[in-house]
Structures are given as C-alpha cells and as structure tokens.
Amino acid sequence: MFKNDFPYFQNSKTIYLDNGATTQKPKSVIDSQVEYYEQYCSNTHRSNFGHANKATQEFEKVRTLLKEFINASAKEEIIFTKGVTESLNFIASSFAKDFKTVIISSLEHHSNIVPWHMQGRTLGNGLEVVNCNENLDFDMTHFEELLKANANAFVSITHISNAFGKIHDMEAITKLAHSYGAVVMCDGAQSLAHLKVDIQKLDVDFFAISGHKTFGPTGVGAIYIKEKYLKDIKPYQTGGATIHEVDFNGSTLLDSPYKFEAGTQNIAGVIGFGKALEYINHVRYENIENLEHKVFKYLDEELAKLPDIVFYNDISNTIGSRSFNFKGIVHDDIGILLDKMGVALRVGHHCAQPIMKKLGIKGTIRVSTAFYNDYVDVDKLIEALKRALIMLKG
Known part of the structure; x- marks a missing residue:
C-alpha cells in the first residue's frame, strides 16, 4: 500500500529487491x-x-x-x-x-x-x-x-x-x-x-x-x-x-x-x-517493523521450498537481507536471468569479501527488502527463480 508514495513504482514494473544497495525515494x-x-x-x-x-x-x-x-x-x-x-x-x-x-x-x-x-x-x-x-x-x-x-x-x-x-x-x-x-x-x-x-x-x-x-x-x-x-x-x-x-x-x-x-x-x-x-x-517504525518481519518470514519460507538452495544463516536476529545460493549454479547467472524477468536483486560479494572467503564462496544471491515490499513481490521473485533454475539446469 505504501508503493503509491514512491514514483519509482509508478514508473516501473520492476520487482525491486535491492534495498540493501539503495532504497527508493518517496515523492x-x-x-x-x-x-x-x-x-x-x-x-x-x-x-x-x-x-x-x-x-x-x-x-x-x-x-x-x-x-x-x-x-x-x-x-x-x-x-x-x-x-x-x-x-x-x-x-x-x-x-x-x-x-x-x-x-x-x-x-x-x-x-x-x-x-x-x-x-x-x-x-x-x-x-x-x-x-x-x-x-x-x-x-x-x-x-x-x-x-x-x-x-x-x-x-x-x-x-x-x-x-x-x-x-x-x-x-x-x-x-x-x-x-x-x-x-x-x-x-x-x-x-x-x-x-x-x-x-x-x-x-x-x-x-x-x-x-x-x-x-x-x-x-x-x-x-x-x-x-x-x-x-x-x-x-x-x-x-x-x-x-x-x-x-x-x-x-x-x-x-x-x-x-x-x-x-x-x-x-x-x-x-x-x-x-x-x-x-x-x-509511517511509524512499529508499522515498518511489523510489515517487514511478516514479509521477510514469508520470503524465507518460500525460498526454503526451492530445490538445492543453500542458506548461510537462519533468520533469527536478522532483517533486511537474505543471502543464498543454489548448488551447482553460478549466482551471476541467476542475476542476469532475473533481470530479464523484471526482478532486481544483487549477486556477488556485496562488498564483504572476507566473510565470503571464510564461507568458501565467491558471493551470494541477495534479496534485500524494505517495508514497501509485499507478498506479491515475493511470489513474483519465487516464480522467476523457478524459471531461472529450469533454464540453468536444462
């Protein structure tokens, strides 16, 4: 409901899930x-x-x-x-x-x-x-x-x-x-x-x-x-x-x-x-935190249903960013395909190379949310990820 306050969402059909990099701006x-x-x-x-x-x-x-x-x-x-x-x-x-x-x-x-x-x-x-x-x-x-x-x-x-x-x-x-x-x-x-x-x-x-x-x-x-x-x-x-x-x-x-x-x-x-x-x-922080936690929990639950997904932490004491990979899939390829499907997220090391090296990976797929993201955004993300996995796994 808050998307109406943000011109970006009136001018773009992109599912924007890169809020950790920058957030959209209200009018x-x-x-x-x-x-x-x-x-x-x-x-x-x-x-x-x-x-x-x-x-x-x-x-x-x-x-x-x-x-x-x-x-x-x-x-x-x-x-x-x-x-x-x-x-x-x-x-x-x-x-x-x-x-x-x-x-x-x-x-x-x-x-x-x-x-x-x-x-x-x-x-x-x-x-x-x-x-x-x-x-x-x-x-x-x-x-x-x-x-x-x-x-x-x-x-x-x-x-x-x-x-x-x-x-x-x-x-x-x-x-x-x-x-x-x-x-x-x-x-x-x-x-x-x-x-x-x-x-x-x-x-x-x-x-x-x-x-x-x-x-x-x-x-x-x-x-x-x-x-x-x-x-x-x-x-x-x-x-x-x-x-x-x-x-x-x-x-x-x-x-x-x-x-x-x-x-x-x-x-x-x-x-x-x-x-x-x-x-x-x-908007008030109580609304922001309530909305975000609900959507973030839903995001985690829906991602967990995808085959061969790898998480690096659970969502306790966590907000904003959810990072993951898929076994046998290069994260960059996921980013490229999702962009073509109208979903914006970030792939890579996220300017945090030391922890990536500690985990033995080059980077992750990162979905980062804000309070204006909703269940529909998550559903479209999941649909796009399913399509991308089918294409990449042949």
Whole structure:
C-alpha cells in the first residue's frame, strides 16, 4: 500500500529487491529537492538575503530533526557527511588512528575494513576481528578475550550486516567494550530503514548514518559524535564555513558541528534526507517493523521450498537481507536471468569479501527488502527463480 508514495513504482514494473544497495525515494523527498533548486537555491551559512536564510534554516532544521530522530543529546553531535563511507573514514583518520588496536566483526562491509588497512593495520598487527559462529552470530566470548588482551581499544562494528542481514546487539557490545575502556563506533548504514535507533540506549560513541539507504537522496549522510569527544577530534578537511578567523599567521575554527563541515554541503540532499525522516515518522517504525518481519518470514519460507538452495544463516536476529545460493549454479547467472524477468536483486560479494572467503564462496544471491515490499513481490521473485533454475539446469 505504501508503493503509491514512491514514483519509482509508478514508473516501473520492476520487482525491486535491492534495498540493501539503495532504497527508493518517496515523492516528498524528490519534490523537496526540486523545490530547493527552483525556488530558493542559495548557499548556506554565508549570505544573509532571504533565500540564503531560508536555505540555511531548512538545512539546520534537518540537523535538529535527525538529533531528535536518533535521540542524540544535542544537535552539535550531528555532523553531515556524504554517507557512511565518509563518516567511517573521517573518524578512522582523525580520531581512531591513534589507537593501538582496532577491533571489528567478521561481517563488516569493506568501508569498515579498508580504512584500517590504509593505516598499515593487518590482522594481529593493530587490527583484530571478532569470530562468528556457523550461524554468523557475533562471538561475545571471543570479543571479551580481545578486549582483555588489548587495553583501551577502538571498536568499530556494523549494526546490521548488509550481506546477510544479521543484527548485532550493539547495546550489549557497547556495554562490554566500555567496561574495558574501549571506544565504540557503529556502522549504521542499514539501520534506520529497518529499526528505531535510540543513541542513548545504545550508548555508542560514534554512529554512522546513510541517507540513501534510508529513503533519502544519494550523497548525503551523517556521523553522530558523542559530545565528550567533539573537542578532541580534529577536522580532516578545512576551508569555507569551518573558520572563525584567519590571517597568514594562523587560523581558528568554529565549534562543532560547523568546524567539521568544510565547503558547500549537499544542501538539497540534506533537505531531502529531512523529508525522508519525516516520512518515516509518518509511517511509524512499529508499522515498518511489523510489515517487514511478516514479509521477510514469508520470503524465507518460500525460498526454503526451492530445490538445492543453500542458506548461510537462519533468520533469527536478522532483517533486511537474505543471502543464498543454489548448488551447482553460478549466482551471476541467476542475476542476469532475473533481470530479464523484471526482478532486481544483487549477486556477488556485496562488498564483504572476507566473510565470503571464510564461507568458501565467491558471493551470494541477495534479496534485500524494505517495508514497501509485499507478498506479491515475493511470489513474483519465487516464480522467476523457478524459471531461472529450469533454464540453468536444462
């Protein structure tokens, strides 16, 4: 019933099941960006004529909205970035680089692996990885062993695996990490599309947020920084909009959040992201979670009926993404055939090569859902998969 709010579904007959890569955008998000460019296109935090003031007000309104949306303590804790990848790289390069040890999980996206390699960290040499069991669950016992062996570590963990949909218990992970003096960052790229996030409850020190995976525009995101760290972190870029005063002998910076937001921001994108958050508030998380869990369970049940299917985890503590393969079938071939049948999903390693290597596979077929997906979408997927299997098995 919510598909009517999304122009994509009015203009396309495609069964869209690649929400882990990006979500579709409601009309209110699209309209807000058009309105900015057509009616008050101006830069923010600079000029003081009418349209410039309006642009600044609309931009800053989103900061306050996002602060309330995740229950942050202050709007100064919300820093806009171009997405989760930039958010993670920002904290990695400007704050976490000074930590002797970084601890990550086995299910990380490359965006939370490669930045540590760029610092010269390798497994056992400044980088530690928490084991997962056969169901891909986070091994809390091993995590505690790593915390004991590496005092005051920097912990960086994905909230929801983009490849397998596993939900990490960030509240428990953070509580244990803090008890050993560790600082915690959470990759929340997949979070806000599926779950209500309460930063006070999670108690993480940093939380990376994606706009485009949360029904907002591409090229926009944010990083939540716990207030006590704001003065300790140096900007990793400086320039326009970050400066209090400059002469040739030196510069002084503004306070947070502005000292972290150098240059002209993605103004239309941020305004659009705000509309996405308003849309989620309109739909309400209780409805989103209820609808998603029902369709996700139905998806799992129907997939399980297909011959020779291979899963890598069950759906306990899982949402959003369901990954699988078929014995004797190359996953790329499934993707190509389903595309010709009007079904969009992702095949490959999903920017999570280490866990794929651990499982002894090159990649998977991934179906990733959002609350606007329904039983009809699942039925059409299953029908397409059956046809593809017949063609590939001869």
